[in-house]
Amino acid sequence: MSVMTRRNAFYAQSGGVSAVINASACGVLQTVRQHSDRIAKVYAGRNGIIGALTEDLIDTSSESEFAIAALKYTPGAAFGSCRYKLGSLHEHRAQYERLIEVFRAYDVGYFFYNGGGDSQDTAHKVSQISAELGEPIVCIGIPKTVDNDLAITDCSPGFGSAAKYLATSLREAAFDLAAMSRSSTQVFVLEVMGRHAGWTTAACALAAEREGDAPHVLLMPEVVFSEDRFLAKVNHAFRRSGNCVIAASEGIKSPDGQFLSAGAQDAFGHAQLGGVAPIITNLIGDKLGLKCHWAVPDYLQRSARHIASETDVEQAYAVGRAAVEFAIGGRTAVMAAIRRISDTPYRWDIVEAPLSAVANQEKLLPPDFISADGFGITEAARRYLAPLIVGESYPPFRDGLPDYVKLRNAIVPRKLSNTFAV
């Protein structure tokens, strides 16, 4: 029997945060503490991978058991996240070499990276270069994205809670609108996050229990926006129901391929969106003469831990736990992926997905999830979506508000003499 080496781990959170990415952190940290014979410390990167590049590390061993457990019900990213995409190995080799340098200095043998498609790509590249440099580091990806656009995994932690928040909020706003539409607002537009994939917008349809229930119109980025067809659909819904509720993705595009709401770009080169709802609203007011209200929940939808999906929380925890188990089981260059075993009853487990297959992929709504007219979802989509929002997982409350944890996030004294600019 070989003597096991006890090494440290590095964990970082990346990209837009969610209501449950800290539940994954909880899964990682609690599982590591159960395997202290194999993994000594977990260093967390302050503000994601930037923390590794700048040697700005957090010693998670100084956090109490209570604080670690509280991560399971705390939104945001407890160690800080970032929008910072490492470039190609070829052109930005210095970044990767810097990561290896920092990991070597802290005897890091395990790299856990918790994020979306870009992050899985980074984890993959770190795995490649560490092997190339003869200092192999176990690299495990942990999925996270409210957009649900990660490949291979059946769904992504963060999505189920955003979906539950959106469907709940839309149902509630629809009750409001129905009460007011006789003499006031007739149309309500809810703007939903989701750059290219319409999963979150599609999830709004779960608010409808019966034919004719809100939402009456979905605008998903997978379907090119046609003004005429859209206005006809809204008018039809309004004539039939006396009001009309619309869920519109921030990422819908006009026939010329432009975002309806043009905007700045973020650090990843992705378009920075927001503001589709007022545009849609003005259109309906001008062309149909209907009185509209609109809402843009923005960050509220991805941080609403108070209405998180219990299924999502459990899956977020499970991928964190599985990542550690894969690592100590000798696996590397894989992501902990959720596999669906059955819809009804909903059953799932965690499997390995090669990082190479997940990296930089973007999973859009499949055509058979979108209704024939492009403004709704199919029964197949509903079967897929329905179990992901099931179960409530309320945080504790104190003085009427969720009692979330803020970690100590103790600074680790730097060991390296050189610095690295990001």
Add this chain to the structure above:
Amino acid sequence: MSVMTRRNAFYAQSGGVSAVINASACGVLQTVRQHSDRIAKVYAGRNGIIGALTEDLIDTSSESEFAIAALKYTPGAAFGSCRYKLGSLHEHRAQYERLIEVFRAYDVGYFFYNGGGDSQDTAHKVSQISAELGEPIVCIGIPKTVDNDLAITDCSPGFGSAAKYLATSLREAAFDLAAMSRSSTQVFVLEVMGRHAGWTTAACALAAEREGDAPHVLLMPEVVFSEDRFLAKVNHAFRRSGNCVIAASEGIKSPDGQFLSAGAQDAFGHAQLGGVAPIITNLIGDKLGLKCHWAVPDYLQRSARHIASETDVEQAYAVGRAAVEFAIGGRTAVMAAIRRISDTPYRWDIVEAPLSAVANQEKLLPPDFISADGFGITEAARRYLAPLIVGESYPPFRDGLPDYVKLRNAIVPRKLSNTFAV
């Protein structure tokens, strides 16, 4: 002992709805059912007072006990509400005579009107004209407004739940922002409803537990917006905390008295607002060069029954119950008002307030609730606000979503031959 006359009641919901106005309806209907010796049926106006004017009545006696009980956890207005203000007695006497005509036709001896300041004014006028016409009708007001701007009553049902939703959402978004601000969004602006009164915006401050916590800046309509002072405040907060969270009322005005976001008018002649957040955001981006996100929850904040304040739900129910008890106790021309007995422990009861004193009043934030710099609240405000959001009152969930009730809302066959246009 006098023989009590058994007559019918009319109940209507008015104005913008809330998470708990149906809890007041529940209080009315359950209490009436306990006093069936005095009140036979409760007719509800479909879409508020419009239902009375147009003889479009709902027979609430056809609703099951279960459905009535479910109103306590269902947002919106179960019978429909309206934005329809009856004019002055002098100029619009026909409207009031029509109400009396309809009430006479249905043997309505009790008028319960559930709404804001305008509605209390209507109830007051109905009381006056019914006496004048020799057909006295017992008129009782039931308070409701998320804006919390009703006079006399210590707070208004609907406000506590909106406050809890806003403070919770802001705290969650602040966790999100804090995680991202190193490399992405630096400022977050939450736009809050509230036409003239800053109660809802002030309530956002409850999200802060310690000095320096979000929100860092409040923009309340009671304080004239000064661009220079605002930008200096944001810059200071950002330099100190590394990010800045702002809660901005839709009703903030520039020094010339104009709403920052000008817009159309609603049926009551009130300005129709919305869209302050993007304006504030653009200003900060242009002048301070900070990257901003903004959210406009709009109807979500007043219909978020899933995160209602238990205190608010209980008060909403209590004013509905008290309204019936006042009526059968021989009181008229009063509103059921909440009286605060103590802050800590929070104790309250229900008292009568004369409709004449409540009608058309608007209670703004008192000066001693606003901090010296105008961008925050005082300890006095915090003592007032804190108990109103305490307690959770979750609705039942089914398939992952709140299981709200839709009433049968059975039509009552019309008795009158003439119609009335609204």
